[in-house]
Amino acid sequence: MSDVQHTVPRPGPRASRRGRLLLVGGVSVLLVLGVLLLAWWLRERQAERSLTVPEGQRAGQIYAAADKALKLPAGSTAKAAKRAHLELPDDARGNPEGYLYPATYPVSSDTTPASLLSYMATTAGQHLSDDGISSYRTVVIASIVQAEADRPADMGKVARVITNRLAHHMPLQMDSTLNYALHRSTLRTSHADTRLHSPYNTYRNQGLPPTPIDSPGADALKAAGAPPAGDWLYFVTVTPGDTRFTADYQKHLRNVQEFNDRQRSAARGGGAAQGPSSQ
Numbered sequence: 001m002s003d004v005q006h007t008v009p010r011p012g013p014r015a016s017r018r019g020r021l022l023l024v025g026g027v028s029v030l031l032v033l034g035v036l037l038l039a040w041w042l043r044e045r046q047a048e049r050s051l052t053v054p055e056g057q058r059a060g061q062i063y064a065a066a067d068k069a070l071k072l073p074a075g076s077t078a079k080a081a082k083r084a085h086l087e088l089p090d091d092a093r094g095n096p097e098g099y100l101y102p103a104t105y106p107v108s109s110d111t112t113p114a115s116l117l118s119y120m121a122t123t124a125g126q127h128l129s130d131d132g133i134s135s136y137r138t139v140v141i142a143s144i145v146q147a148e149a150d151r152p153a154d155m156g157k158v159a160r161v162i163t164n165r166l167a168h169h170m171p172l173q174m175d176s177t178l179n180y181a182l183h184r185s186t187l188r189t190s191h192a193d194t195r196l197h198s199p200y201n202t203y204r205n206q207g208l209p210p211t212p213i214d215s216p217g218a219d220a221l222k223a224a225g226a227p228p229a230g231d232w233l234y235f236v237t238v239t240p241g242d243t244r245f246t247a248d249y250q251k252h253l254r255n256v257q258e259f260n261d262r263q264r265s266a267a268r269g270g271g272a273a274q275g276p277s278s279q
Contacts, residue, residue, distance in 0.1 A: 049069060049107040049108070050105060050106055050107055051066060051069040051107050052104045053065070053100060053101070053102045053103060053104075053120065055102040055146060055215065055216065055217030056214045056216070056217070057102070057215055058097070058180070059081070059095075059100060059215075060078070060183075062100050063081065064077075066113060066116055066117075067113075069107045070111060070112075070113065072113065076113055077117070079113075080112070080113035080114045081117055083114070084114045086099070086118055086121040087125050088121060089134075089136050092136065092211070096121055097211050097212050097214075097215075098124075098142075098211065098212025098213075098214070098215060099120070099121050099124040099212075100117065100121065100124065101120050101121075101124035101215060102216075103120075103123055105119055105120065124215075127221070128221070131225060132225070133224075137208065138225050139212050139221070139224075140208050140211065141162050141208065141224040142159075142212070142216035142221045142223070142224035143212035143213045143215070143216045143220070144174055144176055144209075144213060145158045145162070145216065145220040146214055146215075146220040147174075147176035147213060147214055148174060149220070150240060151243075152219040154243045155220050155223035156223045156227050157228065157230060157235065157243075157245045159223040160228060160230045161232050161234070162174075162224075163227055164232060164233055165233060166208070168233070169206060170206070171202055171203060172207075173202055173203050175187075176213060177200045177201070177213055178193055178196065178198075178200065178201055180209070180213040181199075181201055182196070200213070230245070232247055233246070233247050233249075233252075234249065234252035235252075238255060238259045238262065
């Protein structure tokens, strides 16, 4: 037997560097990177984004926001709304306006326009049921209240003005319904605007518009469902937080005059007075 010892030669510097590159604690760097990439991909796929629907948004605005949240071409959600079978009252005739409940909704890679709209409509149905609201008419009134009231504290009185005008067979003359027909939001309405031929023009037509004009929130729905007692027929927000309600037309005209004076004064001073026109 030979006394010569056979030893395994140590790797040189080049081999050592290669070993450190490919092995980390006995695990291939490529394998580690692959696992990390897979974990990142799964996290991104499962990660939830969200879409917030504010109170008072119209269906068209919600569709556009949904397209962005879902990263879809513009118009995708609007098209889906026409095909979707949503939980809506018969009076809605498939139009989800007013029934896309204001809330924050989770959005993931698996969310589709139809599933998102269905979630909104189902949420609306649950809230309406909890509040004992089953009338489509109430939702239409609530949508006007949402658009017209300067603050939640005024919503009940605005709802009462609407119901009183309907009871007196007076046209509602609400700028918010006219703005809906014109696809705009503005505080100024011209006489030409009030001559618009549209079922949403409550200056020309008596009664309520054919559909809601936005997505009312909980406060507006409760106000429309149970407005406080009162004889008010008119209101005007003279300044933010100062909405004046009355049944006296001459007093209302004085309030309107004060509002107009403040508007003109603000315009001369370069300011922008805010407040809805008189009703």
